Amino acid sequence: MTTDAMDDNRRTSVLVEGTPPMLVLHVDALRNNVARMQDFCRSRGVDLAPHAKTSMAPYVIDMQLRSGVWGMTAASVTQARQLVGLGVRRILLANQVVEDRDVSWLSRHLAAGRSDDDFLCYVDSVAGLERLEGQLAREGGRHRQVGVLVELGYAGGRTGARSVEAAAQLARRVTTSPLVELRGVAGYEGLLPREGMVVPPGLPAYLQGLRDLLLACTRDGLFRQRPIVSAGGSSYFDFVVDHVGPRSFDFEVLTILRSGCYVAHDHGIYHETSPLDGRATGQDRLIPALELIATVVSRPEPDLAILNFGRRHAPTDDRLPLVLGVFEPDGSRSPLPEAYVRRVDDQHAYVVLPVGARVAPGDRVGLGISHPCGAFDRWREIPVVDRHYRPVDLASPLF
Structure with a gap:
């Protein structure tokens, strides 16, 4: 990548322009997951009515409908009315x-x-x-x-x-x-x-x-x-x-x-249990599409960092979010081996770090979630981003 291209990515990336905590939706992973699931259904002669409660986001639902699904599933009449309003x-x-x-x-x-x-x-x-x-x-x-x-x-x-x-x-x-x-x-x-x-x-x-x-x-x-x-x-x-x-x-x-959760997939329960990931034997797998980006606000102890997200921002019903890595100045993400979220409050997360980890206040950390149904409904707007974290659209859940 040239310096000019990198600078352009930095100017437009949500890592620069956004204010964590924020949840982003990776468009390449989303498209992959929609295609993989449709391929699975077509190859086995079954139809798909994705559970809309996972996202209740018109951007996501439209992508699923255009892929050729039979229809959509709702959990309540309220959701059904919203789907009718979207033309389902x-x-x-x-x-x-x-x-x-x-x-x-x-x-x-x-x-x-x-x-x-x-x-x-x-x-x-x-x-x-x-x-x-x-x-x-x-x-x-x-x-x-x-x-x-x-x-x-x-x-x-x-x-x-x-x-x-x-x-x-x-x-x-x-x-x-x-x-x-x-x-x-x-x-x-x-x-x-x-x-x-x-x-x-x-x-x-x-x-x-x-x-x-x-x-x-x-x-x-x-x-x-x-x-x-x-x-x-x-x-x-x-x-x-x-x-x-x-x-x-x-x-x-x-x-x-x-x-329904296949569309965003995750780094937790569905990563383990899906026949298109944890139990898969082939290469065409689902990819986690949701990433939570948070900021380190304190490092009060050698093995502890406090991040500015909590249970208000991420699902914790299955397990706590997983630490994916810390973002470097060029926008790349470096792994943090052995780092994990120990617990969360309403607005703060306690992340255990290996001693000597190069993490300081102001650094941004990427995290994966488990159980997408509890992720979308915590946000009114979710940037849809490309691989450089540049926004390409906006997913706005109808909760």
Whole structure:
């Protein structure tokens, strides 16, 4: 690189013009991750409805939509409304809809939408189904049937019917309703207990249950169109494809993965568990796209530096941020071997350093995060940067 080019990079880099702490999104990594996931899905004949809650950033969502995804997944009706505002035509709401106002919006959306719009939500109990039906009936039936997926859960887990038998009974009950249509089955494997292992021991059995549920519903003739089976976070979507992918059945199914964190990936849990990184065997891997940049404000002890970020700036639910290195005057980042974040306060981080590390107040440190879903929502604006940390765009989460 010439001196002039380096000077130009320094003048325009967020490392010079920005004020840490700040979260940046590396555009090359983002594009790589979107392409890698689409390649994976196409090669296995499955579709993808990325979970929008990871970023809720129009810049990121637009990139995912342009890559050819089936649609987008939402965690709440509020998110679904924002996705509709962004022009998303297919939405999978991976949750139950029980609030009256949420059902009212859903009814109005289906009544006003285009014929090619699609909206799916979950049911996991007769009580929940009856609440949904009751409010839909009060809306006067001015909409087409609401597409629902019967959710299968597991003991001690989050939502979802607790057995294949209970889920199958609920599916049969759904088919008696004039207000909703059974479109398929769904589940979520990402929170299964890992018990100290990379892959949860109970994962195969759970996915087999999801397969058995779809087979039972098909055998009973409960579907009026090609059934949907949906699962797949960002850790074990290869297992989902193996157990409930279209090649696992002797009839047509639409398998929809809902992975969301893949788009930004991370230096933590997904780095360890993703089939396109920690468990990968090939070279086409996901790349962490988020980096937290913070400033050293004090070095009060030989092995301790205090940085100006805390739990307000980075997720800590899985683990603390990882120290990637300290930035040099030319904008390069030098590693800090053995340095780690010991703990965080609201606004400060305690970084343990090897004795003799050349780190001083005013230095800037790059850090990786774990669990992107807890990163985007802490920032109103996230610079999208190139490899020289020059801003190319801005991601603004809609939280």
